[in-house]
Structure formats: structure tokens, C-alpha cells
Amino acid sequence: GIQVEQSPPDLILQEGANSTLRCNFSDSVNNLQWFHQNPWGQLINLFYIPSGTKQNGRLSATTVATERYSLLYISSSQTTDSGVYFCAAMYNNNDMRFGAGTRLTVKP
Amino acid sequence: KAGVTQTPRYLIKTRGQQVTLSCSPISGHRSVSWYQQTPGQGLQFLFEYFSETQRNKGNFPGRFSGRQFSNSRSEMNVSTLELGDSALYLCASSPYTGSLAKNIQYFGAGTRLSVL
Numbered sequence: 001g002i003q004v005e006q007s008p009p010d011l012i013l014q015e016g017a018n019s020t021l022r023c024n025f026s027d028s029v030n031n032l033q034w035f036h037q038n039p040w041g042q043l044i045n046l047f048y049i050p051s052g053t054k055q056n057g058r059l060s061a062t063t064v065a066t067e068r069y070s071l072l073y074i075s076s077s078q079t080t081d082s083g084v085y086f087c088a089a090m091y092n093n094n095d096m097r098f099g100a101g102t103r104l105t106v107k108p
Numbered sequence: 109k110a111g112v113t114q115t116p117r118y119l120i121k122t123r124g125q126q127v128t129l130s131c132s133p134i135s136g137h138r139s140v141s142w143y144q145q146t147p148g149q150g151l152q153f154l155f156e157y158f159s160e161t162q163r164n165k166g167n168f169p170g171r172f173s174g175r176q177f178s179n180s181r182s183e184m185n186v187s188t189l190e191l192g193d194s195a196l197y198l199c200a201s202s203p204y205t206g207s208l209a210k211n212i213q214y215f216g217a218g219t220r221l222s223v224l
Contacts, residue, residue: 031211041145041196043215086151088213095164096141096200096213098151 002026004089006099013077013106021072021102023087031090032063034072036083037101043086046072077106109135112201112216120222126187129219133180133201140182141213142174145196154197157182158204186221194223 003026013019025032034046047054047061049070054061058077063070074081084101091097113132121127133140142154153166157176174184180201186193197220200213 033213035215040217041198041220042217043198043200045212045214048212088151090211090213095153095156095166096143097153098143100150 002089002091002097004087004097004099006085006087006102008102009100010103011105013104015077015079015106015108017077017106018073018075019077019104021074021085021087021104023070023072023089023099025068025070025087025089025097027068027091029065029068029089029091031096032070033088033090033096034061034070035086035088036081037086038083046085074104077104079106079108082106112199112214114197114199114216114219116219117217118220118222120224121189122224123189123191125189126185127189127221128183128185129197129199129221131182131184131199131201131216133182133199134203134214137201137203137214138180139202139204139211140176140180141200141202142182142184143198143200144168145198145218146192146194151198154184189223191223194221196220 005024035043049063051065058075060073088096088098139158141156155165176182196218198218200215
């Protein structure tokens with residue numbers, strides 16, 4: 001079946017460090033999004049990126065659709081970046097499949 | 109523009125009861141999807157509605173149902189609650205213009221359901 005896999009599952013960083021989160025997906029996608037889940041449970045949109053590269057401040061993302069992976073880069077991490085990051089892929093049947101998430105902890 | 113609004117935010121029920129959760133999408137959005145999040149299973153797709161019609165359904169038992177109204181607001185209902193239904197239920201809306209490629213999902217804050 002359709003698989004979305006994220007790595008690493010857990011990541012601990014010192015404030016100021018950079019990190020790369022990876023998302024692999026098993027089939028061609030129509031839509032790929034990255035989210036940050038805040039401590040209250042809400043999923044905050046980071047990027048809509050079915051292909052190509054986008055940047056938003058200290059965050060950037062790249063999706064290589066032909067190789068079925070996406071990367072989320074966080075530079076100069078801050079304690080407020082802590083939380084769980086999800087990638088989610090939408091296929092032809094219009095439902096979104098989520099990875100298991102990467103739990104990021106940024107220590108001061 | 110107001111975001112996706114889910115009510116209530118928290119809910120406590122007992123086994124065997126039923127529950128109804130509500131979701132108001134972003135103004136102008138016609139597609140509403142529901143997801144269940146649990147520590148063991150992660151985020152799982154429940155169903156999606158567009159123009160009052162269920163277009164897609166995930167792998168959940170018939171106790172989970174939903175509907176969408178003409179103003180695009182949606183409700184989901186869980187009957188005969190089980191302990192395993194304790195979860196965060198998230199609703200997402202999308203502008204859906206007919207192109208899956210532009211079906212960007214925007215999520216509400218969720219309803220946290222505890223079944224005792």
C-alpha cells in the first residue's frame with residue numbers, strides 16, 4: 001500500500017544548530033505538505049511542495065518528485081522550533097497520508 | 109479570514125455513548141476532511157466531504173460517520189464509543205478547485221476526545 005516514511009523519528013539539537021528532516025513516499029504524489037504540530041495539537045502549515053524548492057525564513061523544503069522524497073531544512077534552530085514535524089502526501093484518491101513524524105527537541 | 113474552527117475542544121464520554129464533533133471550514137472552502145490521531149496509529153484519514161457528498165472514506169468501522177451541510181460545515185459522529193476511540197480528531201478544509209494538485213489542507217485545532 002501507499003507508504004510515507006519519515007526519518008529520523010527523534011532529533012535532539014542545541015539551539016543554533018541546523019537540521020534536515022526526510023520524508024520518503026512510495027508512489028507519485030499530487031500534493032505534499034509539511035506541518036508542524038504545536039503543543040496543543042494543531043497542525044500548522046509549513047510548506048505545500050509537490051516538487052521543487054521553497055524557503056520561508058529559517059525553514060526551507062525541497063521535493064524531488066522523481067525520486068520520491070522531500071527534505072525539510074531548519075537552520076539556526078530555536079527552542080520554539082521544538083515539536084513534531086509531519087509530512088503528508090496526497091495521492092489520486094484524495095486522502096492525505098501522513099508519516100509517523102519527527103519529534104524535534106531544541107535545547108537552550 | 110478565520111481559520112478552521114472545531115468544537116468542542118475537549119470532550120469526555122463513557123463507553124457506549126455517542127458523540128458529535130463539529131467543524132466549520134475556512135470561508136469559501138468546500139472540501140472538509142476528518143482525521144484521527146492516536147499515539148499508536150498516528151494520523152489516519154477518516155473521510156472527506158465535498159458539496160455535501162462523501163467522496164472518500166478511510167478504513168474505519170461504520171460507527172464513524174459524517175455529513176456536510178450546504179454551508180460546508182461538517183459534523184462527524186461516533187456511535188457506541190469504545191475506549192480505543194480516545195484520540196485527537198482533526199478537521200481540515202481545502203479550497204479544492206477540481207485539481208488534486210492544489211488541494212492544500214488547512215487544519216483546525218482539533219477536538220480531544222476521552223472515552224472512559
